[in-house]
Amino acid sequence: MKIPYLRHLNRRVWEALIDDIQHEIEHKKRLMRASLSALNSDLFFLMAKHNDNVGGTISYGPCGEDIRKCTNDEFGHVGTLESLYVLPGYQGQGVGSSLIQALMTRLKEMEVTHFCLDSGFKIAQTKWLRKFGAPYTIAKDYWGKDGDHMVWLCKVQDLL
Template sequence: MTNNLKISNPTQSDMASACNLFEASISDAFEKEGLGLLIDDIQKEIEHKKHLLHTSLNLADSDTYFLVAKINRAIVGTISFGPCGEDIRSCTENQLDDVGELGSVYVLPSYQGQGVGSALIKDMATYLKQQGIDQFCLDSGYKRAQKRWLRKFGEPYKVVKDYWGPNSVHMVWLCKVTDFID
């Protein structure tokens, strides 16, 4: 585990640092998946995450809740919880529409593999339990993330072949909150 890791709610003053994190980690994820040439898709994903964070900070009744991980006041990771997204609705034929989605789990490439993502998931699970929420879903089409999520979350609830095109797989997990709290 990385020393000096602090997890908190983001503030307006965190917006620029969080946006830099989205740009670096999403670009890196696409590159490592062999999709670095999909510039429009990368930019669309970055802008979507920026919009979610901006909305969560600026709307009192936002349905998305964010946490950020900081080391020495610099944001090194993010996680969110909100309504189930379109990919999950589509992949599950709307079976999980009433289950909230764990999303925006991004960690700066230089901090990956050091427990930042696990700490974010644990803190988010603790928050969800306090809110009376007993399960969440999440999804991924990234092969590298799928390997990590298979180890962390076990067998997926749903696997959709060719979702993003030939030879692509999209996975959806349904998890119990209490499985991620000490």
Template sequence: MDQPTIIQSLNSTDVEGAYLVFERSITQAFNQEGLGSLQDDMKDEIEHKKSLLQSTLHSDEYSESTDTGSFFLLAKRGNSVVGTISYAPCGEEIRILSENRLNDIGELGSLYILPEVQGQGIGSMLIRALATELQKRGIQQFCLDSGYRTAQKKWKRKFGEPYTAAHNYWGEGTDHMVWLCNVKDFAAN
């Protein structure tokens, strides 16, 4: 029988597992998008996610009094990390695309699921857990963005039409979209 999926906060013992999720799922996303030849961009994206995870881990461990509000949640089956999600101040792409209108809204990011367990509801579990934590913290909205067409189709079904979109942002036929969401719509009640 399959092990149940549990959602928990990031801790130092799960870093390597989270790295593996980034490496496998980002590589898959680039390949699905027909961008597999952009090896340097793929490596940069993976390294950026690893760096974000490390900075979040260290801010949690060393500076509780200067909480940035950033955190990671992990989906685990047994001892294996199978998915990640983060919350942090909105990133540069969102600031640019929203013309700075969303600068004070935190961003749902780093939602990655191992390819072999995608489509099993793990992403939805992570989003619900993140929204529930945000609700506990009194946060009412979050934003997210994507330049991946495959993800954009999923986000349109889950989050509705984007708040804003930059057409042909990454080249002909490749848009970058930003969503603004109400926490209460996704938190567990």
């Protein structure tokens, strides 16, 4: 009797996850297009390439809406590490760390001293906790029950 319920519950969870992923993909596409405009010089992407293949990307831009909400707009003036994605075939090879290092070098050149980072995905949160330590704030149940949203405030110098 419990098995059909669990299958039904899992299907709903998977459908919600797929919707979240699709929303995230569309958001990143909009960011990428916006970064190509001369009007958005405060938004940019860096890519890690191996031969002619892109292995990963990282972006930086203005403070996002979720960070503003979670911090009562304390960080409205601070830029955000928007996204870090490494293709599965390149994971575990230091590509993500190299992208972060390249971004920190670029931010230092721009005389940026701090940046924000936020995450609502549990898998990403685990990685960010290891990399950046305790978050500045945790918005409990932001995405629903047990769907916490974490926000970090980081110093560029600490990562160089």
